[in-house]
Amino acid sequence: MVRRSNLPTAAKASRLDAGRAGKAKPRAHTIDDVAARAGVSIKTVSRVVNREPNVREETLQRVLRAIRELNYRPNFSARNLASARAYLLAVLYDNPSDNYIVGVLEGVQSACEAAGYGVLLQPCDVTSPRLIDQVYQMVAQRRVSGLVLTPPLCDHVELLHSLDVDAIDYVSIAPYDEDRGKPFVSLDDRRASHDLTEYLLGRGHRRIGFIKGHPLHGAASRRLLGYMDAHHEHGVTVDQRLIAGGMFSFQSGVECGRRLLHLPERPTAIFACNDDMAAGVLHVAHGMGLDVPADLSVAGYDDTPIARYVYPSLTTVRQPIRSMAQGAVECLIPAIRQRSGLAPEGPITQRFEYELVIRDSVAALPMTTGVAQ
Numbered sequence: 001m002v003r004r005s006n007l008p009t010a011a012k013a014s015r016l017d018a019g020r021a022g023k024a025k026p027r028a029h030t031i032d033d034v035a036a037r038a039g040v041s042i043k044t045v046s047r048v049v050n051r052e053p054n055v056r057e058e059t060l061q062r063v064l065r066a067i068r069e070l071n072y073r074p075n076f077s078a079r080n081l082a083s084a085r086a087y088l089l090a091v092l093y094d095n096p097s098d099n100y101i102v103g104v105l106e107g108v109q110s111a112c113e114a115a116g117y118g119v120l121l122q123p124c125d126v127t128s129p130r131l132i133d134q135v136y137q138m139v140a141q142r143r144v145s146g147l148v149l150t151p152p153l154c155d156h157v158e159l160l161h162s163l164d165v166d167a168i169d170y171v172s173i174a175p176y177d178e179d180r181g182k183p184f185v186s187l188d189d190r191r192a193s194h195d196l197t198e199y200l201l202g203r204g205h206r207r208i209g210f211i212k213g214h215p216l217h218g219a220a221s222r223r224l225l226g227y228m229d230a231h232h233e234h235g236v237t238v239d240q241r242l243i244a245g246g247m248f249s250f251q252s253g254v255e256c257g258r259r260l261l262h263l264p265e266r267p268t269a270i271f272a273c274n275d276d277m278a279a280g281v282l283h284v285a286h287g288m289g290l291d292v293p294a295d296l297s298v299a300g301y302d303d304t305p306i307a308r309y310v311y312p313s314l315t316t317v318r319q320p321i322r323s324m325a326q327g328a329v330e331c332l333i334p335a336i337r338q339r340s341g342l343a344p345e346g347p348i349t350q351r352f353e354y355e356l357v358i359r360d361s362v363a364a365l366p367m368t369t370g371v372a373q
Contacts, residue, residue: 029070037066048140064140068133089329090120090138091148095214096249097276099304100321101150104173107325108148115333120144126152126216132162139168146170146332148325152216154184171332173324176218183331183348185324189219192317192354193226193271196299199315199356200269201234204365205297209260209267211246211253211277220248223273223301242267246277253280261288261296268297268365275300275307278314282361293363303357312360320352327352 031049035042040063047055048063055063066072091108093101105121112119122138124131138144146169153159154172160180163170171183178184200208210227213220224243231238241263244256253272257280260267272278278300282292290296292312300307303318327350335348 029072031072033070034063034066034072037070038063060141064137068137087116088118088120088142088144089146089148089332090122090142090144091150092122092124092135092153093150094124094126094153095150096247097274097302097304099276099306100248100274100302103304103321104148104150104325107322107327108329110322111326111329111333115329117145117329117333124153126156131156132159135159136162146336148328148332149173149175151175151219152214155216155218169332169336171328171335173328174219176221178349183328183335185327185331185350185352187319187324187352187354189222190226190229192319192356193223193301194230195226195356196301196315196317197227197230197271198234199358200271200297200299200362201230201236203269203297203362205267205269206236207239207242207265207267207269209242209244209270211244211256211260211270211272211281213246213248213273213277215245217248220273227271246273248274248276250276250280250283253277254284255280257281257284261285261290266296269299269362270296271299271301273301275302275304275314275316278316278361279306279310282310282312282314293361297362299362303355307357307359315359315362316357318355318357320354324350324352 031042031045035045038045040059044055044059045063048060089108089112091104093104095101101121105119109119120138120142124134128134135147139147147163149170149172151174154175155177160170160182164182171185173184174186174189175184178186197208208227208231210224212224228238242260244260246252246256253276256272256277257270260270261284270278270281272281278298281298285292285296285298292298298314300314300316301319302321303316304321307314307316331348331350
């Protein structure tokens with residue numbers, strides 16, 4: 001998949017010029033350039049860069065605008081973070097599932113309270129060309145000590161590179177790339193998806209629809225692989241028409257469910273990549289007069305509260321979202337303290353277990369054969 005570049009225009013031009021043979025590397029803009037562009041003193045720019053209080057809002061915005069226009073990258077070093085620390089962590093998210101975000105926030109809040117940190121919840125648009133600038137502006141304005149990155153922000157290559165270059169501490173929840181040497185928490189999404197698919201196969205289902213998640217989420221890709229793995233292991237051919245592209249939202253579950261259930265040979269079961277989309281499938285099935293699970297089995301992923309509230313209650317994969325978010329903070333804070341020389345280095349990764357939760361939305365087909373239950 002070709003990923004759209006989200007680097008600011010000036011940054012793209014600078015890096016392209018630097019890479020051309022025979023071209024001299026452009027001079028990096030300095031704090032003096034920023035001060036001249038903003039019409040303020042160097043000391044004022046320094047106060048903004050170091051996230052010191054008592055800078056007038058109009059002046060702050062003028063300096064930040066000059067920083068963006070010149071693509072000036074202040075060095076958010078460990079010294080700055082230590083001296084201007086606000087003991088505040090920001091949770092960055094671009095996820096339409098309120099249930100998922102609430103679980104993350106609860107876990108982060110719990111861990112932050114225990115460590116004496118505050119929490120800022122920051123919505124982002126992962127496709128915005130200004131994403132990196134917006135994140136840097138938020139860090140500067142709020143004097144954020146570290147970032148908790150949820151999918152798909154934890155898989156945004158340009159953002160991660162910028163944070164690494166400027167030594168801004170972050171932790172990723174369920175990243176696709178676990179080899180960056182940075183703090184992260186995860187579980188085995190591929191195996192969990194495999195196990196739930198195998199459970200459906202074991203109940204006699206051979207036409208199992210699959211609704212993918214957001215294409216930029218690494219975890220969504222792993223769940224599709226798990227679905228494919230289970231079919232291949234049991235010699236069941238996957239009909240590609242049974243795979244639909246969702247976006248982790250209820251509405252995308254409705255749209256994908258409608259398409260799958262209007263196939264000439266519809267699926268006997270649908271596995272959606274999260275509970276919100278599975279709830280959307282239930283909505284469509286009920287509207288078509290289908291009985292769940294007698295006419296159609298439905299399964300989700302995450303075990304968010306909606307899995308228990310819908311009718312019938314959803315068979316799903318329990319992902320310990322709250323515990324993972326809490327663990328993310330427990331990995332991030334020691335990294336911040338260690339960089340600042342305040343504490344010895346601690347563990348930077350945690351892996352969590354999943355669980356299949358069997359409820360009322362899945363039934364066995366008659367004459368179940370061929371796959372062990």
